[in-house]
Amino acid sequence: xxxxxxxxxxxxxxxxxxxxxxxxxxxxxxxxxxxxxxxxxxxxxxxxxxxxxxxxxxxxxxxxxxxxxxxxxxxxxxxxxxxxxxxxxxxxxxxxxxxxxxxxxxxxxxx
Amino acid sequence: xxxxxxxxxxxxxxxxxxxxxxxxxxxxxxxxxxxxxxxxxxxxxxxxxxxxxxxxxxxxxxxxxxxxxxxxxxxxxxxxxxxxxxxxxxxxxxxxxxxxxxxxxxxxxxxxxxx
Numbered sequence: 001x002x003x004x005x006x007x008x009x010x011x012x013x014x015x016x017x018x019x020x021x022x023x024x025x026x027x028x029x030x031x032x033x034x035x036x037x038x039x040x041x042x043x044x045x046x047x048x049x050x051x052x053x054x055x056x057x058x059x060x061x062x063x064x065x066x067x068x069x070x071x072x073x074x075x076x077x078x079x080x081x082x083x084x085x086x087x088x089x090x091x092x093x094x095x096x097x098x099x100x101x102x103x104x105x106x107x108x109x110x111x
Numbered sequence: 112x113x114x115x116x117x118x119x120x121x122x123x124x125x126x127x128x129x130x131x132x133x134x135x136x137x138x139x140x141x142x143x144x145x146x147x148x149x150x151x152x153x154x155x156x157x158x159x160x161x162x163x164x165x166x167x168x169x170x171x172x173x174x175x176x177x178x179x180x181x182x183x184x185x186x187x188x189x190x191x192x193x194x195x196x197x198x199x200x201x202x203x204x205x206x207x208x209x210x211x212x213x214x215x216x217x218x219x220x221x222x223x224x225x226x
Binding site: 031033035040041042043044045048088090092098099100101102103104 | 115144146151152153154156159169199201203213214215216217218219220222
């Protein structure tokens with residue numbers, strides 16, 4: 001069963017706007033990771049947030065984690081056309097010994 | 112720089128053929144993974160390996176097998192390809208430090224079409 005569920009499935013915004021994607025999960029985790037996939041390519045790791053962290057930044061990316069609600073959000077600020085991609089959350093559930101990926105959010109940045 | 116390579120970007124095979132998908136990583140990672148990715152289903156884990164000659168079934172191992180004879184190479188084998196195995200196949204590797212969930216590095220993917 002899927003651990004991470006992402007919302008929305010698709011998001012289309014204008015260049016320069018902020019994009020927010022959400023991920024919910026079901027069981028306790030060690031960490032949660034966000035990955036990006038350009039069309040027809042492999043996934044690239046963006047950021048990892050541990051269960052004892054609430055917020056993390058990397059450049060234009062901001063990730064929050066709320067373990068009480070079992071949810072995370074990825075915010076991309078000042079979006080660019082090059083940010084067009086699919087974004088996946090992946091959870092490292094306690095005792096699972098593997099990452100479980102959500103179905104992804106397809107983000108389109110319109111110039 | 113970290114690198115995971117897959118033997119083919121695109122592959123077309125016929126039903127019943129035996130298919131080999133190769134993955135090589137140059138990071139001396141002990142853990143390697145094979146996923147398939149289908150629209151609406153996300154990434155699903157087929158098999159993974161924690162070390163040479165070790166393999167573990169993932170969520171959807173039926174119809175697949177794997178081989179890990181060398182640390183840097185992890186092969187996915189479709190014993191008798193079927194049309195429902197048409198998919199994007201992604202290989203990944205991971206450093207074992209810090210537990211099972213640290214960053215995974217992905218190859219570019221192999222898009223397989225079974226006719």
